Amino acid sequence: MSESRRMLAEMADPLFAELGPDATGESDGARIDELGLPLLLVPESEGGFGGDWLDALTVFRLAGYHALGPDLPAQIVGRVAEAGSPRQFALMAFARTAQIAGALDAALALSVGYVNERRQFGRPLGKFQAVQQALAGFAGEAAAANCAAVGAAQALDREDAAFEIAAAKLRANRAVEIGTTVAHQVHGAIGFTQEYGLHPLTRRLWQWRSEFGNDAYWSRELGSKVVAAGAVAFWPDLTARTG
Amino acid sequence: MQTFVTEAVDWPDNAAALREQVRALVAEHGERDPVRRANSWTKADPEFSRRLGDAGLLGMTWPKEYGGHERSQLERYVVIEELLAAGAPVGAHWIADRQSGPLLLRLGNEELKRRWVPAITRGEAFACIGLSEPNSGSDLASVRTAARRDGDEWVLDGQKVWTTGAHVSHFMIALVRTEAGSERQQGLSQLVVPMDAPGVSVKPIIDLTGAHEFNEVFFDNVRLPANALLGVEGEGWRQATAELSLERSGPERYLSSMVLFLELVRHARTENDPALVALVGRLAAEAWTLRLMSASVAAKLARGEDPALEATIVKDLGNSYEQAIPQLVQAAVDFGAADTEVLRSVCFYLLQVSPSFSLRGGTREIVKGIIARGLGLR
Ligand SMILES: Cc1cc2nc3c(=O)[nH]c(=O)nc-3n(C[C@H](O)[C@H](O)[C@H](O)COP(=O)(O)OP(=O)(O)OC[C@H]3O[C@@H](n4cnc5c(N)ncnc54)[C@H](O)[C@@H]3O)c2cc1C
Numbered sequence: 001m002s003e004s005r006r007m008l009a010e011m012a013d014p015l016f017a018e019l020g021p022d023a024t025g026e027s028d029g030a031r032i033d034e035l036g037l038p039l040l041l042v043p044e045s046e047g048g049f050g051g052d053w054l055d056a057l058t059v060f061r062l063a064g065y066h067a068l069g070p071d072l073p074a075q076i077v078g079r080v081a082e083a084g085s086p087r088q089f090a091l092m093a094f095a096r097t098a099q100i101a102g103a104l105d106a107a108l109a110l111s112v113g114y115v116n117e118r119r120q121f122g123r124p125l126g127k128f129q130a131v132q133q134a135l136a137g138f139a140g141e142a143a144a145a146n147c148a149a150v151g152a153a154q155a156l157d158r159e160d161a162a163f164e165i166a167a168a169k170l171r172a173n174r175a176v177e178i179g180t181t182v183a184h185q186v187h188g189a190i191g192f193t194q195e196y197g198l199h200p201l202t203r204r205l206w207q208w209r210s211e212f213g214n215d216a217y218w219s220r221e222l223g224s225k226v227v228a229a230g231a232v233a234f235w236p237d238l239t240a241r242t243g
Numbered sequence: 244m245q246t247f248v249t250e251a252v253d254w255p256d257n258a259a260a261l262r263e264q265v266r267a268l269v270a271e272h273g274e275r276d277p278v279r280r281a282n283s284w285t286k287a288d289p290e291f292s293r294r295l296g297d298a299g300l301l302g303m304t305w306p307k308e309y310g311g312h313e314r315s316q317l318e319r320y321v322v323i324e325e326l327l328a329a330g331a332p333v334g335a336h337w338i339a340d341r342q343s344g345p346l347l348l349r350l351g352n353e354e355l356k357r358r359w360v361p362a363i364t365r366g367e368a369f370a371c372i373g374l375s376e377p378n379s380g381s382d383l384a385s386v387r388t389a390a391r392r393d394g395d396e397w398v399l400d401g402q403k404v405w406t407t408g409a410h411v412s413h414f415m416i417a418l419v420r421t422e423a424g425s426e427r428q429q430g431l432s433q434l435v436v437p438m439d440a441p442g443v444s445v446k447p448i449i450d451l452t453g454a455h456e457f458n459e460v461f462f463d464n465v466r467l468p469a470n471a472l473l474g475v476e477g478e479g480w481r482q483a484t485a486e487l488s489l490e491r492s493g494p495e496r497y498l499s500s501m502v503l504f505l506e507l508v509r510h511a512r513t514e515n516d517p518a519l520v521a522l523v524g525r526l527a528a529e530a531w532t533l534r535l536m537s538a539s540v541a542a543k544l545a546r547g548e549d550p551a552l553e554a555t556i557v558k559d560l561g562n563s564y565e566q567a568i569p570q571l572v573q574a575a576v577d578f579g580a581a582d583t584e585v586l587r588s589v590c591f592y593l594l595q596v597s598p599s600f601s602l603r604g605g606t607r608e609i610v611k612g613i614i615a616r617g618l619g620l621r
Contacts, residue, residue: 140559144536144560147539148245148532170525227523
């Protein structure tokens, strides 16, 4: 990770953690504005932060990780794409992908922490193989969503990323299902309460899966591209996108 | 928590040229039968392996001194993903090029290296993996096959099973007990066993498709020179399990059913069925993601890191993906329709072999157990 991106993360992380899911007031928004975050993608020449898409990924992912109340990703994207345009839709799909990736990692961390603490039958739940296997599956899904988000960010920095955004949002959407299911299952009843911090993550995950293209939408988009290009082109096209 | 930190993969500058080289070679000498292009890394074609050797595409990263080509890990990655995506018959040399060669170079004594490594790079020496035994499957630390010292020699007795390619291989790297009375992970060592050594016998095991890919291998009073010991006596467990992390994340862990996916794309073009288009989209998204994950592990390995958790995640997700493809194709395609013969035969072939995807190289349960340990759960 580049130095400037690390600094960005170190700045955003504690603030988002502090603001958390309930921050919606004006003063909360002002604290985000103070750091210049809404101008993340605006070029330096225009008074912005001059960030690239990997920088955006870092911020979006952390916004997801902390289930940040204000829709900062929408503000950031709003500065570089016209509301309602196809580009804004695609960029927001990317933003939601990154938020899903972050929220899945947070829900996973919460789940792992919980099963190591909570004891039943005389030992921590995390010692039971059924629990371990379920969480291992969850970890794979979280990993896939994170890799997909990185791949889409890299593509955005390179060129037209229509293919990658479609693939990444679809993959992240699919990860929501296993992630939220396992997270709630291993938490038992406590995870079903308003007091406990799981639902701010899982409820957003369910929301983000629908927003800016659900599974059906993106599989249609991506599928028609691939089918139109044909079987012979699939692999050469896929590799030409990266190297 | 971040389970999988991906960084930009710096693909080699000459990647495009390498891809062209491999594609041309496969177009000329590869496998034409689509069924045999499925799961192609178990299809042995020694002639094809020799051609790869001639083209400088085996032992690519190894020192020139031993016949290697001193190219980068990612150049090799480009070559193997091209071979697998095209369903090339790479089974004969696969194990030797992927793990036995690197293991010999890392741990082998000079005689072992001279004897085997240059021949591997020419596509003339093939290797097999001797881990599993009749009573040692997932519980690998229970191996019983034993070697005892007799003067300057090792004397080997016992049995390995499920040994892929033993019948076309020239040597095996076997995990055996070298300390009598030792338990579990202690007292194990790795030995390099020439398959033509007196006392080694190979008995085919025919798999459920009728194919002969794996075998039983018996050792009856096999005498090996002292230098057959690979690495350090008693360190076999550590050496063998390090080897496993090398083999977990390669593109062979998600590409075994690629040929079926491509047949599905072909079929979807002629049908006008939104369900097929959607399935193509879903499987393409997964392929794209898995390729990034697998390549990103390769990039970390190339930098000398040991991304063991990431590698294991790639195997788990990749195996599930290549296993799901035939099931999903069967669920979506009407095999009674015209022009579905090829799709159908590839699909039914893969339905039959796909159970092995989450067994070989460590079962799904064992792999998930390793991931769980990586998460701090064990
Ligand atoms: C096609 C193919 C090729 C192979 N090639 C080779 C080769 O070249 N060389 C080689 O050495 N081996 C090879 N193997 C063997 C392979 O490594 C073993 O099949 C594998 O390690 C599992 O061992 P097993 O078959 O004895 O199953 P078992 O260990 O008996 O397991 C049976 C089932 O029980 C589950 N299980 C076992 N222990 C546990 C546990 N503690 N917790 C939860 N579940 C558990 C397993 O996950 C599995 O689902 C090959 C296997 C196949 C299918």
